[in-house]
Each structure stands twice: as C-alpha cells, then as structure tokens.
Amino acid sequence: MSNHVNHLLAQWLPLKDKHKWVLGFIFKTEGSCYRKAGAMMLFSDAGHQLGILSGGCLESDIVKKAQRVMIDGVSRTAVYDDEDEEDIAFKLGVGCGGVVHLALVPVNKDNNYLSLDEVSQNLSKGHVCEWNVAVDGSEGACKVMEADAGSPRKAVLETVGGKRSLSVLMIPPIHILVVGGGYDATFMTKLASLQGYLVSLWDPRPAQARVEHFPEVNYLIDDPTTEGVRLHLNEHNIQAAVLMSHHREIDAKALQLLSMQSLIYTAMLGPLHRKKEIMDLAGLSDTNFTQYFASPAGFDIGGELPEHIALSVIAQCHAVFHTKPTHLKR
Numbered sequence: 001m002s003n004h005v006n007h008l009l010a011q012w013l014p015l016k017d018k019h020k021w022v023l024g025f026i027f028k029t030e031g032s033c034y035r036k037a038g039a040m041m042l043f044s045d046a047g048h049q050l051g052i053l054s055g056g057c058l059e060s061d062i063v064k065k066a067q068r069v070m071i072d073g074v075s076r077t078a079v080y081d082d083e084d085e086e087d088i089a090f091k092l093g094v095g096c097g098g099v100v101h102l103a104l105v106p107v108n109k110d111n112n113y114l115s116l117d118e119v120s121q122n123l124s125k126g127h128v129c130e131w132n133v134a135v136d137g138s139e140g141a142c143k144v145m146e147a148d149a150g151s152p153r154k155a156v157l158e159t160v161g162g163k164r165s166l167s168v169l170m171i172p173p174i175h176i177l178v179v180g181g182g183y184d185a186t187f188m189t190k191l192a193s194l195q196g197y198l199v200s201l202w203d204p205r206p207a208q209a210r211v212e213h214f215p216e217v218n219y220l221i222d223d224p225t226t227e228g229v230r231l232h233l234n235e236h237n238i239q240a241a242v243l244m245s246h247h248r249e250i251d252a253k254a255l256q257l258l259s260m261q262s263l264i265y266t267a268m269l270g271p272l273h274r275k276k277e278i279m280d281l282a283g284l285s286d287t288n289f290t291q292y293f294a295s296p297a298g299f300d301i302g303g304e305l306p307e308h309i310a311l312s313v314i315a316q317c318h319a320v321f322h323t324k325p326t327h328l329k330r
Contacts, residue, residue: 011050015048019044024066028101035052036154037166039051061080077104174321176199178244219236240266240317243268243269264320
C-alpha cells in the first residue's frame with residue numbers, strides 16, 4: 001500500500017466519524033531523519049495506523065502517545081533525539097543521528113477535521129493545495145493553488161503571535177498512462193501503483209490489457225481508438241506516459257497523440273534504432289516533445305527482466321518529477 005498522502009486520506013475519509021482519530025505529523029527536524037517536516041500518520045481507536053513517521057523504529061512509542069490523546073482529547077508534542085542517551089529514540093537504537101519534533105492532535109468535527117477532508121477531495125480531483133495546520137491542533141486550512149505550484153518544496157514552520165503553524169504543499173499523485181497491456185506491463189503498473197501513482201492502461205488489442213491481469217490499474221481504457229485515449233487524457237490530469245506495446249503502429253499512433261500533450265515525462269521502450277523507426281512512422285522528431293522524452297526508456301541499471309525494466313523506468317520518471325539529475329539515461 002502506498003504511503004502517498006492521497007492514499008492515506010482516501011482510507012481515512014469514509015471512516016472519519018466512525019472512530020476516534022489522532023493525527024501525528026512532523027513539524028520540525030534537525031540533522032538526518034528518515035521522514036521530514038510535513039510527514040503524517042493517522043491513528044484510530046480501532047487500531048488503524050495509516051502512514052509512517054520513521055523507519056518503523058519510533059512507531060511503537062508514538063502509538064502509546066496517540067492513545068493518550070484519544071483518551072483525553074489533549075494535543076501533545078514529542079521530541080525524539082537520537083543523540084541524547086536519555087531519550088527514547090536513543091534507547092530504541094534509531095541510529096539516524098537527528099532530532100524529530102512531532103505533534104499528536106485529535107481529528108474530529110470540533111476542529112473541522114483540520115481540513116484534511118478538503119485536502120483529500122482536492123488531491124482526488126488532481127488539484128495542488130496548501131495545507132496549513134496549527135501545531136496545537138486547534139485548526140487547519142486548505143487552499144487550492146495554481147497547477148504550476150506543484151513542484152516539490154519543503155514544509156514551512158511559522159510562528160505568528162506565539163502560535164506555531166506548519167504549511168505543507170500537497171501535490172496530487174502522478175497519473176501515468178501505460179500503452180501496452182502485455183505481461184511485462186503488469187510489472188510497470190504494479191510498481192507505479194506502489195509509488196502511489198494513478199495508473200491508466202490502454203491497448204487496442206482485445207487479447208491484451210485484461211482486467212484480471214491488472215487489478216491495481218485505476219482506469220482501463222476500453223476504447224480501441226486513439227480518440228478514446230485523447231478524450232481520457234483531456235478528462236484526467238495525466239502527466240506521464242510509457243509506451244510498451246511492442247507494436248510499431250500502436251506505438252506510432254500513441255506517440256503522435258502524446259506529442260500534442262503537455263506531459264512532464266514520456267518514455268518508449270526499445271533500442272535507438274527502433275526509436276528512429278517509430279518516430280519516422282509517426283512523422284515526429286525529438287523537437288515535438290517540449291518536456292522530458294526518453295527512448296530507450298529508463299535508467300541503465302544493467303537489468304534485462306521485465307521487473308528490472310519497470311524499476312528503471314519508474315525510477316527515471318520519479319527523478320524527472322522531483323527535478324533530480326537524470327544523467328544515468330541510457
């Protein structure tokens with residue numbers, strides 16, 4: 001299960017009034033820490049634990065503190081210092097060497113669910129939003145942002161009038177289109193889903209892209225025409241695509257369509273000579289793609305199996321979206 005905030009909130013939303021809930025969020029870190037400010041986790045009195053705040057080393061102690069908040073409804077903060085021999089983090093042998101400042105606050109009608117329901121609804125619609133939450137858990141707010149604000153940035157802790165609040169930019173999950181529904185595509189869709197991506201799949205061939213082979217896919221495009229794909233692209237906020245049909249005409253037609261979209265990442269499987277062949281068939285060149293276009297797709301990690309190729313492509317896609325160097329390109 002993905003730990004993307006969109007997935008956590010989607011699980012919490014239908015249960016928000018059925019249980020007592022406590023939100024744990026990191027509002028400050030010092031030094032090396034597994035999770036950074038803005039990381040969150042939700043706990044319920046029914047035993048739900050949605051998300052992660054450390055590498056698993058602090059959760060047992062955090063759960064105990066969260067249970068106290070459930071009982072008395074009083075917000076708490078906690079500091080885990082890995083370098084303090086008297087601190088619980090040191091005794092647990094965390095070993096990261098940093099300091100984590102954590103808030104544990106109730107989430108209920110009284111504080112308007114800290115606007116987490118609004119955050120969930122906006123992310124589900126593909127909107128970027130800024131979530132602002134008081135460290136004492138007294139209030140939260142959600143503000144929809146312009147689409148171009150969706151570049152990764154650090155959470156910001158501010159103190160106004162003696163009251164601390166954390167501002168976090170919430171970015172909807174990446175939506176990727178996979179063209180080709182063969183056996184090797186099952187690894188691509190599974191790995192993309194594990195990263196928290198939304199996944200659309202298209203293959204015009206009736207024997208391919210069978211729903212029973214792709215249970216993790218969010219949208220299976222059943223229209224065999226590229227016009228159906230175009231309509232799907234217009235309806236959904238798709239930002240990335242991987243072409244892996246292993247069929248010249250299918251890849252060429254899909255590439256023509258994708259060249260007219262403003263995708264952040266486009267990749268096509270196959271060696272360089274196949275890239276030229278498909279580009280010529282589609283009547284395209286590299287200049288038709290204003291954003292990142294990778295063919296051969298993925299980083300060169302020395303893998304040959306379908307799962308290795310999926311890993312290299314999804315890693316490259318992740319790097320592009322997080323503005324990291326892509327010099328490992330084949």
